Amino acid sequence: MIDKVVVGDLDTNCWIIRAPGTNEAALIDPGAEPDRILQAVDGLDIRAIVLTHAHYDHVLAIPILTHQLKAPVLAHPAEKEVWQHELAHLEEHGHFDAGTATEDLLAVGRPPRATGQLWDGTVDRPLQDADTIAIGELEITVKHTPGHSPGSICLAIEGHLFTGDTLFPGGPGLTGAQWPLTSFEAIMRSIRGLLADTPDETQIHPGHGRDTTVGAERPHLREWATRGW
Ligand SMILES: [Zn+2]
Ligand SMILES: [Zn+2]
Numbered sequence: 001m002i003d004k005v006v007v008g009d010l011d012t013n014c015w016i017i018r019a020p021g022t023n024e025a026a027l028i029d030p031g032a033e034p035d036r037i038l039q040a041v042d043g044l045d046i047r048a049i050v051l052t053h054a055h056y057d058h059v060l061a062i063p064i065l066t067h068q069l070k071a072p073v074l075a076h077p078a079e080k081e082v083w084q085h086e087l088a089h090l091e092e093h094g095h096f097d098a099g100t101a102t103e104d105l106l107a108v109g110r111p112p113r114a115t116g117q118l119w120d121g122t123v124d125r126p127l128q129d130a131d132t133i134a135i136g137e138l139e140i141t142v143k144h145t146p147g148h149s150p151g152s153i154c155l156a157i158e159g160h161l162f163t164g165d166t167l168f169p170g171g172p173g174l175t176g177a178q179w180p181l182t183s184f185e186a187i188m189r190s191i192r193g194l195l196a197d198t199p200d201e202t203q204i205h206p207g208h209g210r211d212t213t214v215g216a217e218r219p220h221l222r223e224w225a226t227r228g229w
Helices: 034-040 062-069 079-093 099-107 184-196 214-227
Strands: 002-007 012-018 024-028 045-050 073-075 132-135 138-144 153-157 160-164 203-206
Touching: 002 034, 012 034, 012 203, 024 132, 034 062, 045 062, 045 132, 138 184, 184 214
Parallel strands: 024 045, 045 073, 160 203
Antiparallel strands: 002 012, 012 024, 132 138, 138 153, 153 160
16 A cells, blocks of 8 residues: 655655555655656556655656646645745756755766756645545545745654655754754654654654654654754
8 A cells, every 4th residue: 555666866755655445546755767656656546746845856756747647736835935945056056955965966976956847836736734635535634844844744644654854763854054944943843743643653654765663763852852953
């Protein structure tokens, strides 16, 4: 029922959530490599393309996928500013801002750039906290979790949380004074709220890297708040 394709420069997890007993599915964070994503969803009826946030590494495959799959794009409206910021950075520097990975990518001669058409920023359905997305019998609940970006969201189905770049094994996603539109205080508040009403056995599926569980991460909240990142 849950599948992923790892795509692009930053090994972004593009998640596929299929409703049980149907071929209806949602696609989360089509970050790059549209051909590989299309292969993975072959035979599925993609009802929604949902963005956890609009950093470049989560959105670059949107133009080809919306064209091929005829699926709507769903995101929090506060991400409009984030995508505009991504485009402004591209314009100014000739490549996207890949956070702490930028220098490594430049050093190996792989500046983070798009191949092909860029997303025009169109969101077909703006999402707010507590909204639900119906995929067949499956209900996906939206949790607004600002901090890594102002309109970052996590997506919950029973037993599973898709956390984008908000929460990883070992701590929160990237925030800090040098990263525009981020807030450490906000991300910690968001993560506390997110974990407060979620059982320990719930699986966490982040935007990059391996899965974890709520029970494995919850004991470290205070330690993250103290270290400040
Ligand atoms: Zn991000
Ligand atoms: Zn990311």
